[in-house]
Amino acid sequence: MTQHKTFPEGFLWGGATAANQVEGGWNEGGKGMSVSDVARFKPKLNVTNYKAHNEVTSKDIEAARTATDLTLYAKRRGSDHYHRYKEDVALFAEMGFNVYRLSIAWSRIFPNGDDLVPNEEGLKFYDDLFDELLKYGIEPLVTMSHYEPPLNLTENYDGWYSREVIGFFTRFVDTICERYKNKVKYWLTFNEVDSMIRHPFTTGGLIEDRFPEGTFEQVIFQAMHHQFVASALATKICHEIIPGSQVGCMLTKLTFYPYTCDPQDVLKAQQDARHTYAYSDTQVFGEYPAYLLSKFKNKGIVIKKEDGDDDIMKNYPVDFVSFSYYSSTCSSANPENLDHTDGNTLRGVANPYIPSSDWGWQIDPTGLRISMVDLYDRYRKPLFIVENGLGAVDMVEADGSINDDYRIAYFKAHLQAMYDAITEDGVDLMGYTSWGCIDLISASTNQMSKRYGFIHVDADDLGNGTYDRKKKKSFHWYKEVISTNGSSLFQE
Numbered sequence: 001m002t003q004h005k006t007f008p009e010g011f012l013w014g015g016a017t018a019a020n021q022v023e024g025g026w027n028e029g030g031k032g033m034s035v036s037d038v039a040r041f042k043p044k045l046n047v048t049n050y051k052a053h054n055e056v057t058s059k060d061i062e063a064a065r066t067a068t069d070l071t072l073y074a075k076r077r078g079s080d081h082y083h084r085y086k087e088d089v090a091l092f093a094e095m096g097f098n099v100y101r102l103s104i105a106w107s108r109i110f111p112n113g114d115d116l117v118p119n120e121e122g123l124k125f126y127d128d129l130f131d132e133l134l135k136y137g138i139e140p141l142v143t144m145s146h147y148e149p150p151l152n153l154t155e156n157y158d159g160w161y162s163r164e165v166i167g168f169f170t171r172f173v174d175t176i177c178e179r180y181k182n183k184v185k186y187w188l189t190f191n192e193v194d195s196m197i198r199h200p201f202t203t204g205g206l207i208e209d210r211f212p213e214g215t216f217e218q219v220i221f222q223a224m225h226h227q228f229v230a231s232a233l234a235t236k237i238c239h240e241i242i243p244g245s246q247v248g249c250m251l252t253k254l255t256f257y258p259y260t261c262d263p264q265d266v267l268k269a270q271q272d273a274r275h276t277y278a279y280s281d282t283q284v285f286g287e288y289p290a291y292l293l294s295k296f297k298n299k300g301i302v303i304k305k306e307d308g309d310d311d312i313m314k315n316y317p318v319d320f321v322s323f324s325y326y327s328s329t330c331s332s333a334n335p336e337n338l339d340h341t342d343g344n345t346l347r348g349v350a351n352p353y354i355p356s357s358d359w360g361w362q363i364d365p366t367g368l369r370i371s372m373v374d375l376y377d378r379y380r381k382p383l384f385i386v387e388n389g390l391g392a393v394d395m396v397e398a399d400g401s402i403n404d405d406y407r408i409a410y411f412k413a414h415l416q417a418m419y420d421a422i423t424e425d426g427v428d429l430m431g432y433t434s435w436g437c438i439d440l441i442s443a444s445t446n447q448m449s450k451r452y453g454f455i456h457v458d459a460d461d462l463g464n465g466t467y468d469r470k471k472k473k474s475f476h477w478y479k480e481v482i483s484t485n486g487s488s489l490f491q492e
């Protein structure tokens with residue numbers, strides 16, 4: 001008898017977005033500005049230069065606050081999901097999603113971050129969105145903070161550097177857990193908590209020019225400490241208000257291979273890996289790992305803690321570990337003369353064995369399996385893949401079809417690798433939400449033309465277009481994968 005390969009029963013299949021990249025409606029329903037509303041699409045820049053795209057100064061904020069031409073502020077438009085969420089959710093349901101990862105824009109609920117009273121219209125928007133999802137049997141998986149600190153917190157508090165922001169955030173968490181306690185049971189605290197190091201403005205609302213020269217690294221780690229305490233408190237609040245809820249950390253899974261078997265390259269790869277594990281280690285084990293403490297000591301970084309911080313971090317660790325995975329890179333002790341490649345907010349040494357996407361991110365499905373095994377062996381907590389996908393240029397054919405076979409090939413290979421990690425390596429995986437299930441604005445480049453979706457949105461980088469939705473070829477393909485619980489992946 002032939003046995004069909006399928007994913008575990010009850011496996012959660014779906015897609016993921018973030019409010020600041022998909023919603024639009026940036027100044028509607030009482031919403032305040034967030035850090036993402038001042039990020040600009042920079043048409044002349046090399047799209048692989050992440051830093052240049054995302055660097056924001058005090059002057060940029062001033063310009064953004066008073067701008068009358070909003071063409072380049074792409075995240076203010078998103079994909080217009082704010083107005084079209086019903087149509088979008090119906091399409092997700094048609095694909096068979098039983099989970100949808102979204103984030104709540106903090107500035108819709110507390111427009112300035114420090115408000116005492118929440119904005120009812122903002123709360124109502126997510127109530128309606130959750131109701132729409134639940135109507136189709138789709139579980140919401142909610143990120144509390146996905147690159148959306150209210151802008152006022154940057155301007156008047158120096159973002160997450162300020163200890164006060166912990167209190168503002170927990171007020172927000174308390175409000176949303178209380179309000180949605182009967183609708184949401186899966187939560188993530190901070191998207192890619194490790195990313196504060198790579199893009200401190202987007203993640204923490206930190207602007208270098210507001211701090212004395214030479215102190216920014218210290219500032220970043222202090223802000224991160226505040227997020228760790230806030231994340232632990234959020235976990236506590238969530239568990240208390242919603243019995244049975246599950247709270248995860250969210251890590252950028254950057255996977256590094258030694259470029260050669262030279263022990264110096266192997267050591268470099270291990271050190272690079274630790275740069276990202278340090279932050280999930282802290283959230284899972286509830287304390288800073290020894291190697292991060294050594295780093296602080298060696299660099300003269302002193303974290304200001306308050307009494308009780310260590311206990312809070314220790315007492316409220318996360319229930320599960322979620323992560324994004326897009327690509328892998330190599331590490332070398334002597335990278336100078338080697339080819340380089342781009343990746344999720346990071347440049348690394350290119351791997352000659354694997355191809356790259358249009359944006360130079362290396363495509364490595366086996367790397368997903370390796371990553372899953374590494375994370376599961378390290379943490380022994382259930383995993384959740386909450387981002388994975390291919391940013392590509394899509395062509396709409398004369399007959400209106402979008403034949404994104406390259407995207408199907410990417411997903412097929414990654415989902416097969418994921419299956420092997422579950423069935424052969426014994427990894428406990430709760431579910432999978434592909435990134436940008438509907439086209440949205442790129443976090444790094446603010447482009448619409450870097451598309452991840454199964455659903456096409458008719459808009460270009462400058463916001464021209466009808467914003468109409470169209471199913472791509474991959475829409476039908478993913479629908480088949482979900483309806484067969486993965487077994488179609490293994491049929492010719």
Ligand code: BG6
Pocket residue numbers: 018021191192252324344387391435441442443444445450
């Ligand atoms: C992740 C972020 O790092 O990568 C998402 O959590 C982001 O917000 C995704 O969109 C893909 O990156 P990009 O820059 O291609 O949008």
